[in-house]
Amino acid sequence: MKLYKPEVEAQRFWNPYTQTMARADLDRLHLRKLQTVIAYAYARSPMYRKLLERHKVRPEQIRTMDDFVKRLPFIDKKEVLDAQAVSPPFGEALAVSEEFFHQRFATSGSTGAPLHIPLTYHSAELWGESWVYVYWAAGLRARHSFYFPFNWGIFAAFWSAYMGVRRLGATVVSGGGLDSKARLRQIEQYRPDVMLATPTYALYLGETARGIGMDLAKTSISHVIVAGEPGGSIPATRQAIEDLWGAKCYELYGIAELGPTNPGCPLQGGVHLCEDWYHALVVDESGNTVPYGEVGEHIVTSYIQDGQPLIKYRTHDLVRWTDRPCGCGTTWLYYPGGVLGRTDHMIIVKGVNVYPSAVEAMLHRVTGLSEHYELHVGRDAANDFVTVKAEARPELDERRYGELRRDAEAVFKSAIGVSIGVEVQKPGSLPRYELKAKRFFDHRPAAHRWQLGGRTGA
Amino acid sequence: MTREETLERIRDLQARVQELRQASDNPAIERTMQLLDLYCHMARWELGDVQAMIPEAEAR
Numbered sequence: 001m002k003l004y005k006p007e008v009e010a011q012r013f014w015n016p017y018t019q020t021m022a023r024a025d026l027d028r029l030h031l032r033k034l035q036t037v038i039a040y041a042y043a044r045s046p047m048y049r050k051l052l053e054r055h056k057v058r059p060e061q062i063r064t065m066d067d068f069v070k071r072l073p074f075i076d077k078k079e080v081l082d083a084q085a086v087s088p089p090f091g092e093a094l095a096v097s098e099e100f101f102h103q104r105f106a107t108s109g110s111t112g113a114p115l116h117i118p119l120t121y122h123s124a125e126l127w128g129e130s131w132v133y134v135y136w137a138a139g140l141r142a143r144h145s146f147y148f149p150f151n152w153g154i155f156a157a158f159w160s161a162y163m164g165v166r167r168l169g170a171t172v173v174s175g176g177g178l179d180s181k182a183r184l185r186q187i188e189q190y191r192p193d194v195m196l197a198t199p200t201y202a203l204y205l206g207e208t209a210r211g212i213g214m215d216l217a218k219t220s221i222s223h224v225i226v227a228g229e230p231g232g233s234i235p236a237t238r239q240a241i242e243d244l245w246g247a248k249c250y251e252l253y254g255i256a257e258l259g260p261t262n263p264g265c266p267l268q269g270g271v272h273l274c275e276d277w278y279h280a281l282v283v284d285e286s287g288n289t290v291p292y293g294e295v296g297e298h299i300v301t302s303y304i305q306d307g308q309p310l311i312k313y314r315t316h317d318l319v320r321w322t323d324r325p326c327g328c329g330t331t332w333l334y335y336p337g338g339v340l341g342r343t344d345h346m347i348i349v350k351g352v353n354v355y356p357s358a359v360e361a362m363l364h365r366v367t368g369l370s371e372h373y374e375l376h377v378g379r380d381a382a383n384d385f386v387t388v389k390a391e392a393r394p395e396l397d398e399r400r401y402g403e404l405r406r407d408a409e410a411v412f413k414s415a416i417g418v419s420i421g422v423e424v425q426k427p428g429s430l431p432r433y434e435l436k437a438k439r440f441f442d443h444r445p446a447a448h449r450w451q452l453g454g455r456t457g458a
Numbered sequence: 459m460t461r462e463e464t465l466e467r468i469r470d471l472q473a474r475v476q477e478l479r480q481a482s483d484n485p486a487i488e489r490t491m492q493l494l495d496l497y498c499h500m501a502r503w504e505l506g507d508v509q510a511m512i513p514e515a516e517a518r
Contacts (some may be wrong), residue, residue, distance in 0.1 A: 015504050017461060017504070017506065018504070018506065029506050029508070032508045033503075036508055036509075036511060120512060121496065122496055122500075125496070125500065276503070276504060303503075306512040
C-alpha cells in the first residue's frame with residue numbers, strides 16, 4: 001500500500017492545476033490574491049495601514065495589476081524593523097494575536113537588529129508546501145527519507161524544508177546536535193535518500209569524509225537539495241556537489257522573512273517562482289519593472305505571511321526573470337541561474353556588471369582551485385575593483401601557486417572581459433561555514449552601492 | 459473529477475466542519491475541526507478559489 005494512489009504519484013506536478021495554467025489566467029488569479037492580501041494587511045497590520053495612508057492609497061483602489069505595480073509602495077526590511085521596534089518583538093508589523101503563533105524565528109541581526117518572524121500554523125503548512133514543489137519535481141515521494149545536517153535553532157533556515165517533508169508525507173532523519181563526522185556516520189547507519197544543506201556545507205562534508213576515509217558517492221544519498229546561498233543553479237558548483245555525492249543536486253531559493261519563494265526547476269538550470277503562494281516583480285534602480293529577460297531586484301509579495309504580511313517586499317536579490325518555457329512543462333515564471341547576486345553586492349568594473357555568482361562559476365573552470373573562496377570589492381577614483389582569494393586544492397604544490405594565479409586571472413579576463421585579481425591561498429586558510437558562507441567583502445563607500453529609488457515606502 | 463466538482467465538495471465539507479467546530483465543547487474535537495477547516499481553506503486556494511487569508515483567525 002502507498003500513501004498516494006499510483007496514478008497520483010505518477011503526476012509530474014504537485015499542483016497541476018496552477019503549475020500548467022496559462023500566463024493570463026495566472027495573472028488574473030494573482031490579482032485576486034493580491035487584493036485579498038492587501039485588504040487583510042490594511043485591516044490588521046498597523047504598519048501597512050500607515051504605509052498605505054502615507055501613500056494615499058486604499059485597498060479598494062487596487063483594481064488592476066497596473067494599480068498594484070504603480071500605486072503600491074515597496075517595503076524594505078528597515079521599515080519592518082522600525083514597526084517591530086514600536087513594541088518589540090513584533091510591534092506594529094503584526095496582523096494576528098500571538099495566540100495564533102505556531103512558531104517564531106529571527107534573523108541573525110548580523111547587519112543590525114534581528115528581524116522577528118512570526119509563523120501561524122497556516123503559514124507553517126504553506127512554507128512546507130512551498131518546498132514540496134521541488135521535492136515532487138525531483139521525483140521524491142513519501143517513500144523517501146530526508147537527512148537534515150542542521151541544528152534546529154531560531155534561524156528559519158531548513159525548518160521550512162522539514163515542514164515540507166511533513167507535508168509530502170515522507171520521513172525526516174535529524175542530524176541536529178552532532179558534528180560533521182557523527183552526521184556522516186548517521187548517514188551510513190540510517191541510509192537516507194536525500195540530504196538538505198547549503199552548497200557550502202554539502203561540499204564541506206566532502207572534506208570531512210576524506211579525512212575519515214569515507215566516499216560520499218558510495219552512500220545512500222541519491223538527491224542533494226541545497227538552499228541558503230547561490231550554488232544549485234551555478235553549473236560548476238552543482239556539478240561539484242553531484243560528483244562528490246554521486247547524486248542529483250537541486251536547489252530552492254528562499255528568503256527568511258518570506259519563506260521558500262522559488263523551488264528549483266527539475267532541469268536544474270534555475271528556479272521557478274512558486275506562483276501558488278507568491279507574486280513577484282523584478283525592478284531596475286528606478287523602481288520600474290524590467291521586461292522579461294532582464295536582470296533587476298526581486299520584489300516579492302507573500303500570500304503566506306498572515307502573521308506579518310509582506311507586500312512588494314524588497315529582497316535585495318538580483319535575478320533575471322522570464323516567462324519563456326524552460327522545458328520542464330510548468331508555466332510558472334523562470335529565473336535562469338537562480339539568484340545572480342545581491343543588489344548591495346552589484347559590482348561594476350569599467351562599465352561591466354560582474355555578478356558574484358558568475359565569479360563562482362568561473363572559479364570552477366580553473367584546475368587546481370578549490371570551492372573555497374572570498375570576493376573582496378574595493379573602489380578607486382573611478383571604478384570598482386575585485387580581488388578573489390581562493391584556496392588551492394590540497395594536492396597542488398605551493399610552488400605552482402603563481403602559475404595558478406595567472407591561469408585564473410586569464411580565465412576571468414576572457415570570460416567576463418575585465419581584469420579580476422586573484423590571490424591563491426593555502427588549503428584550509430579560509431573560514432568554513434555550516435549555514436551561509438560569508439564570501440563577499442565590500443570595502444566600497446556606501447554611495448557606490450546599488451540604490452533603489454522611486455516608490456520606496458520610506 | 460473536475461475542478462468545479464472538487465471545489466463544490468470541499469466547500470460543502472468545510473461548511474460542515476465549521477458547524478461541528480462551533481457545536482463541539484470538546485477541546486480535542488474543536489482543534490481537529492480547526493485544522494480540517496484550515497486544510498479545506500488551503501485546498502480551495504490551491505484550486506484558485508481565493509477566500510480569506512487565515513481561517514482560524516478570521517472566523518473569530
